[in-house]
Amino acid sequence: MTHKYELEKYKGIRSRHECPACHHKGVFARYVDTDTGAYLHSDVGRCNREDKCGYHYTPGQYFKDNPDEREFAAHGRSTPIRQSTPGQPGKIDRIPKQYIIQSLGYNSNFVRFLLSLFDHYTLESPTVVRLMSDYYLGCTKDGSVIFWQIDTRNRIRAGKIMQYNPDTGKRIKSQSGAIDWVHSKLKRIGKLADTWKLSQCLFGEHLLQKRPNDTICMVESEKSAIIGSGAMPGYIWMSTGxxxxxxxxxxxxxxxxxxxxxxDLGAFDQWMEKGKEIAQRVGFSLTVSTVLERIATPDDRRDGLDIADYLIRQIQTQSNTPVSFAPLTREEEILQQMNAKNPAIMQLITSLGLVSTSTGKQIRTA
Ligand SMILES: [Zn+2]
Structure with a gap:
């Protein structure tokens, strides 16, 4: 009788891995889904150092700890986890759920900035509360924010750790300029195997399932996605990171x-071209916003401003002068209706300029 999950048969050194418990290399056999050939999570398996280590995490225990995963596994045949990573079929390393739960919290400078930006008219912060629960914003001891990347199957792919100035909302780069990641930290303290491999997804991807009919606004930075979602909740805001x-x-x-x-300013041509190509290949309807191109000053261009900078500026100044008026596209009309309650947002929306394109079709300028 064949079981659904079996320990991987010995096929040389590549089939034996580093043990997540004792960290000896070449001693750990992982469980494989016999339907799809895909590995289960990299922690699920048995260490062959039975006396000295004895680690054995079975599929049964794993699915008990991660009930969501069982559902995905059950659909293994129709939606195989297999991906084309040579030598390691189906392996998408993920971060155990416990770390996201431990990290959730308001204690980051980024969230402090959000609290200063939204919901001024009330003591509560319904907008920030919503953003926290939609995006699972985490925080570290030193007040950095963690932007978690969770895919459409609720797999936690990565956590990006970033520091911000709480007053301006501007990013503070580390001395090396490098971005820190949750998996790097976990590796440093021996909680993840050295072989754990990063495979990123889009930030905000997990929201797609919950909101199957909503339009997606795609931006470059996680910060823009969050600020955009705060200002225009009717859209699903996602970022490429x-x-x-x-x-x-x-x-x-x-x-x-x-x-x-x-x-972002300075990336228009590149994203327009790339976006069209991807929309055609994947099959989605694409609209490229020209709003920043139309309202940017030379200084804005020099600084490479993004949509978040304009939204923040607009919210903070509550300016009464809309930047410019263009014929409204369908998207703009929807936005306007959705945000009619907030005059500052509304002004920005009136100024939104969009260039529409159906998949691969002629581009229409608004
Ligand atoms: Zn071991």
Whole structure:
């Protein structure tokens, strides 16, 4: 009789891994889904140092600890986890759920900034509360925020750790300029195996399932996604986490959806071209916003401002002068209706300029 999950048969050194408990290399056999050939989570398996280590985490225990995963596994045949990583079929390393739960909290400078920005008219902060629960914002002891990347199957792919100035909301880079990651920290303290491999997804991807009919606003930075969602909750705000991260393989989850791209200043041409190509390949309807291109001053361009900078400026100044008026597209009309309660947001929305394009079709300028 064949079981659904079996320990991987010995096929040489590549089939024996580092043990997540004792960290000896080449001693750990992982469980494999016999239907799909995919590994279960990298912690699920048995260490062959039976006397000295004795680690054995069975699929049964794993699914008890991670009930959500069982559902995905049950659909293994129709939606195989298998991905084309040579030598390691189906392996998408993820961060155990406990770390996201431990990290949740308001104690980051980024969230302090959000609290100063939204909900001025009330003692409560309904907007910030919503953002916290939608995006699972985490915090570290030193007040950095953690932006968790959770995919459409609720797999926690990564946690990006970033520091912000609580007053301005501007990013504070570390001395090396490098971004710190939760998995790097966990590796440093021996909680994740050295072989754990990062495979990123889009930030906000997990919201797609919950809101199957909503339009997606795609921006470059996590901060823009959060501020955008705070200001315009009717859209699903997602970010690529970097200019270069707008890639077809990451955008598979957008298939069949309506997507509005908001390129940062200086990235318009690149994102427009890339976006069209990806929309055609994956199959989603794309609109590229020209609002920043139309309202930017030379200084704004020099600083490479993004949609969040304008939203923040607009909210903070409560300016009464809309930047410019363009014929409204369908998206703009929807936005306007949704945000009619907040005059500051409304002014920005009146100024939104969108260039529409159906998949691969001629681009229409608003
Ligand atoms: Zn071991």
């Amino acid at each position: 970097g200019k270069q991260n707008l890639k077809a393989e990451k955008c598979e989850c957008l298939k069949g959806r309506n997507v509005v791209l908001f390129p």
